[in-house]
Amino acid sequence: MSKKNPEYDFKWCPGCGDFGVRRSLEFAMIDRLEETGLPMENNVVVAGIGCSGNLVHLLEGSQPYGFHGIHGRSLPIAMGVKMARPDLNVIIVAGDGDFLSIGAEHIGPQASRNLNVCAVIMDNGVYGLTKGQSSPTTKLDVITPSTPYGKIEAQLNPLELYLTLGVSFIASGFSSQPRPLAKLISQGMNHPGFSIIHIQSPCTTYNDTFEELKGNVKKGIEPTLWDIPDTHDPSDRAAAYGLLQEGGVPVGVIYNDESRPTLDQRAESIRQKANPKSVQELMDSFQF
Amino acid sequence: MQLRDFVIRFGAEGGGGIVTASEILAQSATQVGYHALTFSTFPSQIMGGPVWTQTRISVNPVLSAGDDVDVLVAFNQEAYDNHRGDVREEGVIIYDSGEFQLEDESRSLGLPLDDLAKSTGNARAANMVVIGALAQLFGMPQDDLDEFVTKRFTRGRAGDQEIIAANLKAMYLGREQVTGSGFSIGELAPPSMPDYEQVMLAGNQAMSLGALAAGLDFYAGYPISPATTMLVYMERNLVGPGKFAYQVSSEIESITAIVGAGFAGKKAMTATAGPGFSLMSEGLGLAWMAEIPLVVVDVQRGGPATGLPTKTEQSDLMACMFPAHGDVRLPVIAVGSVEECFYGAIKAISWAERYQGPVILMSEISVADRVQNILKPDISKVEAEQRIVHQGSNGYHRYSGFELSPMPIPGNPGAYMANGSEHDEMGDTTHLPERHIQMTERRFSKIKLLEEDEYERDQADQPVVMMPWGGTKGPALEAYNTMKEQGIPIGWFYTMLLNPLPPKLLEELKKKELVIVPELNYQGQFSSILRSQGVRAQSITQYTGLPFKVRDLISKITEMTQSHIKEVVRA
Numbered sequence A: 001m002s003k004k005n006p007e008y009d010f011k012w013c014p015g016c017g018d019f020g021v022r023r024s025l026e027f028a029m030i031d032r033l034e035e036t037g038l039p040m041e042n043n044v045v046v047a048g049i050g051c052s053g054n055l056v057h058l059l060e061g062s063q064p065y066g067f068h069g070i071h072g073r074s075l076p077i078a079m080g081v082k083m084a085r086p087d088l089n090v091i092i093v094a095g096d097g098d099f100l101s102i103g104a105e106h107i108g109p110q111a112s113r114n115l116n117v118c119a120v121i122m123d124n125g126v127y128g129l130t131k132g133q134s135s136p137t138t139k140l141d142v143i144t145p146s147t148p149y150g151k152i153e154a155q156l157n158p159l160e161l162y163l164t165l166g167v168s169f170i171a172s173g174f175s176s177q178p179r180p181l182a183k184l185i186s187q188g189m190n191h192p193g194f195s196i197i198h199i200q201s202p203c204t205t206y207n208d209t210f211e212e213l214k215g216n217v218k219k220g221i222e223p224t225l226w227d228i229p230d231t232h233d234p235s236d237r238a239a240a241y242g243l244l245q246e247g248g249v250p251v252g253v254i255y256n257d258e259s260r261p262t263l264d265q266r267a268e269s270i271r272q273k274a275n276p277k278s279v280q281e282l283m284d285s286f287q288f
Numbered sequence B: 001m002q003l004r005d006f007v008i009r010f011g012a013e014g015g016g017g018i019v020t021a022s023e024i025l026a027q028s029a030t031q032v033g034y035h036a037l038t039f040s041t042f043p044s045q046i047m048g049g050p051v052w053t054q055t056r057i058s059v060n061p062v063l064s065a066g067d068d069v070d071v072l073v074a075f076n077q078e079a080y081d082n083h084r085g086d087v088r089e090e091g092v093i094i095y096d097s098g099e100f101q102l103e104d105e106s107r108s109l110g111l112p113l114d115d116l117a118k119s120t121g122n123a124r125a126a127n128m129v130v131i132g133a134l135a136q137l138f139g140m141p142q143d144d145l146d147e148f149v150t151k152r153f154t155r156g157r158a159g160d161q162e163i164i165a166a167n168l169k170a171m172y173l174g175r176e177q178v179t180g181s182g183f184s185i186g187e188l189a190p191p192s193m194p195d196y197e198q199v200m201l202a203g204n205q206a207m208s209l210g211a212l213a214a215g216l217d218f219y220a221g222y223p224i225s226p227a228t229t230m231l232v233y234m235e236r237n238l239v240g241p242g243k244f245a246y247q248v249s250s251e252i253e254s255i256t257a258i259v260g261a262g263f264a265g266k267k268a269m270t271a272t273a274g275p276g277f278s279l280m281s282e283g284l285g286l287a288w289m290a291e292i293p294l295v296v297v298d299v300q301r302g303g304p305a306t307g308l309p310t311k312t313e314q315s316d317l318m319a320c321m322f323p324a325h326g327d328v329r330l331p332v333i334a335v336g337s338v339e340e341c342f343y344g345a346i347k348a349i350s351w352a353e354r355y356q357g358p359v360i361l362m363s364e365i366s367v368a369d370r371v372q373n374i375l376k377p378d379i380s381k382v383e384a385e386q387r388i389v390h391q392g393s394n395g396y397h398r399y400s401g402f403e404l405s406p407m408p409i410p411g412n413p414g415a416y417m418a419n420g421s422e423h424d425e426m427g428d429t430t431h432l433p434e435r436h437i438q439m440t441e442r443r444f445s446k447i448k449l450l451e452e453d454e455y456e457r458d459q460a461d462q463p464v465v466m467m468p469w470g471g472t473k474g475p476a477l478e479a480y481n482t483m484k485e486q487g488i489p490i491g492w493f494y495t496m497l498l499n500p501l502p503p504k505l506l507e508e509l510k511k512k513e514l515v516i517v518p519e520l521n522y523q524g525q526f527s528s529i530l531r532s533q534g535v536r537a538q539s540i541t542q543y544t545g546l547p548f549k550v551r552d553l554i555s556k557i558t559e560m561t562q563s564h565i566k567e568v569v570r571a
């Protein structure tokens, strides 16, 4: 919304991590506009369903195209947009439930295809919009409204999943660092292929992990966030795996493979070599 | 006796061999000026199981696969046992005597097919032995067949000549066998070569071509019988500049991908069958809600769940018209012939673009897999509609008002939110009652743009009429023609446009005392939709996995008209 729309009544709770993510995405899109000269309408933001997906309505300033679809399907909708119009910059905004639970089936295929879109995932370890049920990234044994005796599934490590599935650009970020996060998103948008920026974006209402992430010196709590050192080589797959075995939440670019052609590039090379027949020729081939 | 119309059925154990045989037979007949139509039915497995196919050849255009069999070609005992009952009294049975023996069957002729084929030097020529035998039975001139075989097997490869020679030899061997037996079915009435250009193709091919002719840009699909052939055809042929077709990972991906492509300004389509269609439910609701043009083809097969993957049925009508939760009623076009597959696809794409929303194009196995000769469609005359696009600036309200409005295309000014949640004029989510009223009415009002008075009518002043839909059109029209000749008082109505129905047609139907709807499902789905619109409709249902027989339709309809007349007289 370029201006406050009185009819739109959704609000994030005070302190919600998604505010920071929105800011970062705005920075990244404006940076892109300045770098490429392409207008804001060249961006399409495809949103999942959740508190996080509402980001698409809350963007301030000049507006990209938005698609607020159905729960779990932001990736294949984005695939349709991108394959129809490879010239558009296609961004996904979705939550951990949307992307990693109901929509998880779409990650592997897009990774194999190297679909050239950038997914901005807001992980709060919970289903926020439906009021606090457990999500794939909720920890084992945690009690939530939907796990009254404690969560019975192990916590998913999404970064490992992405790496295993072959996502070609993987970064991990934190919602309270808008500028560095914007940089990661820009890198993802510029990456030729499927990029995921997986963000710790705490839910202040149902799963407030700010303290755990940032640590608290007074209480003697060590931060779980740690910056990936400059010495890490993101093109080294084994090193990326190694990084993820170190525990905690690494922040920065984990993996980056720019060597693979994207799905739209492959489609274009098929067009070049296919030499398709015209509809008239096709019809003629059935004549007798 | 001169034959004007005859039916050959092939029965075998699995494999595509007899599909080829029935298609070759149809092609060779159309080549010389006859009309032909094929039908095939399989079990759902790649190898084995009883398969049968049928070719009907006629001096007139063919409407249905035909009830009675003139010649049965049985490749094994089971095929003979299953199909013997459908052979006419004067019919002939050709069987593979290398497989089994028929002793008490006077009008039968055993051919050792494998041995004969091997003796030509091409073990795969068994089909041609059969074609030769059939040609002799019907007195089909060999010259035409020679020409056909030569054309068919001239593929510009090194071995062409040997293959042609072996196939020709196989046909002569088949002929000799019949000559020796002294059997004949009669002499074929001479064909009259139509004075127009013809094509011979399957329903799914015609539908794919129609979509291409209408300017389809984008196709995403997931393999499923009997829609797979469309996916394969599109992947090969929809590859021009800015166009693309590919296989995605599920029907959920198919529908949401074409939603994305339709939003991005493209003419987008997918094709599936029942199970895939069920998975598209939520995505179709999204397209309706967000006002995204797209076409979903449902090539119906039998039953719920995995059901009967290879059997024909018309049981998805309710699912197609009401595919999603919430207030949704989608435009539906159903095709009843190979020709309609072509024109139905053009209509569906035009509708989607015109009203900016999803359109369902229904087909069914018996139409999709049928190969038929038709008048060659004139591609240059196809007028593909384009959507009305927003040409102005940013700050545009895409969903304003109660009616259709120009649609902005990403990349251009007019950025908005396509939204599957209820929304305001800019596309932002809202819960206000007046907005839900406005947007609901807006979505339904657009359907009016699709009202067109395109329908068939004959003896339309009769108080009792029949109105089939989809693939039942063929056998129903044949039944109607016969009843009309016999003077049975009945009228005929038909349309591809099931929702919205042509308004004038609906007016006419409402005045009828009885509208008889033959349809291949248990519940009488179309008649119940007609009743909900104020039409006194009653179904004739069948759910065998096979099309109606013309004979059965005639007897049921005659019975219904007579008991209706009695009721009227009593009252």
Ligand SMILES: Cc1ncc(C[n+]2csc(CCOP(=O)(O)OP(=O)(O)O)c2C)c(N)n1
Binding pocket: A048, A049, A050, A051, A052, A053, A071, A094, A095, A096, A097, A098, A099, A122, A124, A126, A127, A128, A129, A130, A135
């Ligand atoms: C098909 C379907 N199932 C369930 C829902 C209900 N639903 C809405 S949002 C949501 C979970 C959201 O969790 P997440 O994606 O993590 O987003 P968050 O609210 O935490 O940002 C669910 C289950 C739905 N809208 N659609």
Ligand code: SF4
Binding pocket: A011, A012, A013, A015, A016, A017, A018, A051, A052, A124, A128, A129, A202, A203, A204, A205, A206
């Ligand atoms: S419920 Fe949690 S995720 Fe949702 S807006 Fe509130 S704080 Fe944010």
Ligand SMILES: [Mg+2]
Binding pocket: A050, A095, A096, A097, A122, A123, A124, A125, A126, A127, A128, A135
């Ligand atoms: Mg969440």
